[in-house]
Amino acid sequence: MPKLAPIKRKDLIYYLRQLGFDGPYAGGKHQVMEKETLSITIPNPHKGDIGKEFLVRILKQAGIDRKIWEDL
Numbered sequence: 001m002p003k004l005a006p007i008k009r010k011d012l013i014y015y016l017r018q019l020g021f022d023g024p025y026a027g028g029k030h031q032v033m034e035k036e037t038l039s040i041t042i043p044n045p046h047k048g049d050i051g052k053e054f055l056v057r058i059l060k061q062a063g064i065d066r067k068i069w070e071d072l
Helices: 009-018 052-062 066-070
Strands: 022-027 030-035 038-042
Touching (some): 009 038, 009 052
Antiparallel strands (some): 022 030, 030 038
C-alpha cells in the first residue's frame, strides 16, 4: 500500500498501471499516461523521488482519491 509520501517514478508508473492507466507515451517535453479519454502528464526521470506535494497534484489530475491510492 503506497502512502502519500515521496515515491520513485517507476513505482508511480507501476501503481498508475494498477489503476488502469496505459503508458507512458511520448507527449512533448514530458511523458503521458492515458486511461480512456483521460491523459495525465508524468515527470521525466530524475535522480530524486517525486515529492509528496507533486504526487498529490498528479493524483488530483488523474482523478484518484487519496483513499483509493492508499488502498492499493
